[in-house]
Amino acid sequence: MEKTIFIVEKMFEGERVDKYLSIIVEGKSRSYLQGLITKGNILINGKEVKSNHKLKDLDEIKIIIPEPIELKVDSEDIPLNVLYEDSDVIVVNKKRGMVVHPAPGNYNGTLVNALLFYCSDLSTINGVVRPGIVHRIDKDTTGILVVAKNDEAHNFLSNQLRNHSMKREYYALVEGRIKEDKGTIDKPLGRNKKDRLKIGIVEDGRHAITHYEVIERYKNTTLVKCVLETGRTHQIRVHMSSIGHPLLGDSLYGLKKQKFKLDGQMLHARILGFIHPTSKEFIEFTSDLPEDYKELLEKLRKEVI
Known part of the structure; x- marks a missing residue:
């Protein structure tokens, strides 16, 4: 078990304790530190506090990191x-x-x-x-x-x-023919208040933005590229469904009656790019579509429009 003590300087007075610690403590994420606070492993002047506790000058913070x-x-x-x-x-x-x-x-x-x-x-x-x-x-x-x-x-x-500096591009196959060539969906996401298994568009939800661009149109479906500006749970699936174009094969947010027998939503994380932790250079990777995805696209291309 590791114990560390910090004395808060006046310049940090009024700061949230979790934010302060994420700046001061090296090698530990804010979420990890919030977990320690919840478990009572971080004390201020000998007392347990919440993550949003505001600090005062000369507060003593004791951090107990368990084995x-x-x-x-x-x-x-x-x-x-x-x-x-x-x-x-x-x-x-x-x-x-x-x-x-x-x-x-x-x-x-x-x-x-x-x-x-x-x-x-x-x-x-x-x-x-x-x-x-x-x-x-x-x-x-x-x-x-x-x-x-x-x-x-x-x-x-x-x-x-x-x-939001990590590059993430997805290919999504959605229901219906999207008319516009590109668009942006800016709708907050949170737990669906009627069905806790689902994510929904909720006014007090977390900020979420998805950019989409049409790659190919078929008779009753569209292949789109989705670029995430934020990364919320089920973001693309909920956002596309919210504009009337749910993903093919999506049993949670899609149509109840599916035309094709699919093993899940047709969503593929195609491109990922990020700055490397050591070299500090931007590197990017691309993944080819899986075979079942390619086979379905070939079927769609043969449909008469």
Whole structure:
């Protein structure tokens, strides 16, 4: 167990404790520090506080960092499509049907299980069930993810996600023929108040922006490129559904009656670009569409318009 004490300087008076610590404490994300606050591992003048607690001059902050919990997620010999790897990151091309990290109902067969077998070095910031995981894509969404191999790389990549400088482009196959060649959807997202399993457009939700551009039109469907300005849960799926063009194969937000028998929504994380944690150079990766996606496009091209 590691204990650290900080004395707040006057220049930080009035600052939220979680924001202050994210500046002062090196190698720990704001979300990790918020978790410590919730668990009572961060004390101000000997008392537990909340993350939004405002600091005063000369406050004493004690941080108690517990010993790492022994990892209990099993490693599994599951093939991975690794596009790139170095001492800081692994860039993988995720297949359809694979959950990114263990969660209730999915403790095996996840990307994390496969990563634990593949390598021994993964960042620890996101805890025992999400080692290395900087961002996620849905179970039935295919395409590129970057995984962090150490905490420094994890923080560096997470900052790019927060400031929206990470490049993320998706190909989505949606219902209906979109008339305009491009557009922007700026609608806040949050938990659907009637169905907690869903994300919805809610007034007090988190800011969310999706830019889309038509790639190809078919008889009753459209292939679009979606560029994320923000990265909210189910963002593309909810945003496209909100303008009357839900994704093909989307059982949660799409049409109840599907024309094609699909194993999930037709969404592919095609391009991922980011500044490398060590070299500080921008690098970009592209993933080809999976075979089932290509086969469906060929069928659509043969339909008479």
